[in-house]
Amino acid sequence: MAATIRLRVVGSSPSVQRPGRACSCYLLRSRDAAVLMDLGSGALGNLHLAIDYPQLDAVVVSHMHADHFLDVIPLRYGLKYGPLLRDGRMPVWLPPGGSEMLRRIASAFAPEGPQDFLDEVFVVNEYDPALPLEINDLRLTFRRTRHYIDTYAIRAERGSSSVVYSADTAPCDDVVEHARNCSLFLCESTIGLGTEDGERGHLTAEEAGQMAARAETRRLILTHYSSTYAADELVEAAQSSYKGRVSIADDGVELSL
Numbered sequence: 503m504a505a506t507i508r509l510r511v512v513g514s515s516p517s518v519q520r521p522g523r524a525c526s527c528y529l530l531r532s533r534d535a536a537v538l539m540d541l542g543s544g545a546l547g548n549l550h551l552a553i554d555y556p557q558l559d560a561v562v563v564s565h566m567h568a569d570h571f572l573d574v575i576p577l578r579y580g581l582k583y584g585p586l587l588r589d590g591r592m593p594v595w596l597p598p599g600g601s602e603m604l605r606r607i608a609s610a611f612a613p614e615g616p617q618d619f620l621d622e623v624f625v626v627n628e629y630d631p632a633l634p635l636e637i638n639d640l641r642l643t644f645r646r647t648r649h650y651i652d653t654y655a656i657r658a659e660r661g662s663s664s665v666v667y668s669a670d671t672a673p674c675d676d677v678v679e680h681a682r683n684c685s686l687f688l689c690e691s692t693i694g695l696g697t698e699d700g701e702r703g704h705l706t707a708e709e710a711g712q713m714a715a716r717a718e719t720r721r722l723i724l725t726h727y728s729s730t731y732a733a734d735e736l737v738e739a740a741q742s743s744y745k746g747r748v749s750i751a752d753d754g755v756e757l758s759l
């Protein structure tokens with residue numbers, strides 16, 4: 503059977519990029535849709551290798567940390583001045599409260615004002631995390647994670663294929679439920695093999711494996727990891743509790759479901 507969703511890792515770094523690697527950005531493609539989940543700093547350069555950006559049907563942002571949305575700004579310049587232009591404005595879906603924050607950032611340097619700067623090329627929307635978001639033949643649903651600011655894990659489905667992106671989170675029952683039985687769980691492992699005390703908003707690789715095991719996902723891909731640990735060490739740590747297939751996300755990796 504032909505694949506129904508393709509996932510391309512455009513950027514897999516956490517807030518401090520690994521050498522030569524961009525921050526969070528994932529391209530989902532189905533028969534009728536091309537959707538970006540997050541567009542973190544440095545990701546637009548990699549995006550050119552994946553798709554002509556005017557072909558994107560939407561950009562959907564998990565939360566308003568710089569490593570998840572900041573390259574909306576260079577995308578704005580690309581849509582306004584080229585090299586590639588687009589017929590019609592591009593929908594950008596932000597979490598609740600995100601549009602005010604994006605406008606505040608744009609107002610710091612846009613002489614024409616944040617309204618014109620953004621609205622000329624984008625349709626800036628906020629999704630309602632309680633409702634599904636349909637983008638052509640892809641259906642997206644949201645679930646709040648445990649992070650420092652309001653953050654939403656995203657489940658993208660078409661037919662029997664499903665990708666769940668954890669966004670940034672500490673161990674979280676709601677994210678486990680959201681990932682239940684998915685074809686592919688793209689899960690952060692920011693803390694890697696380390697430890698972090700007190701209130702936190704991220705996972706170790708082992709905890710990512712535990713969440714995948716509890717959610718009974720068919721496959722686990724670790725992402726949002728630093729350069730502190732070797733990739734195979736992270737995979738091994740996740741495998742200590744998850745018996746399914748584990749791999750590591752890296753910029754340019756592409757998978758069909």
Ligand SMILES: [Zn+2]
Nearest residue numbers: 516517569670
């Ligand atoms: Zn992050």
Ligand SMILES: [Zn+2]
Nearest residue numbers: 565567649670
């Ligand atoms: Zn974050």
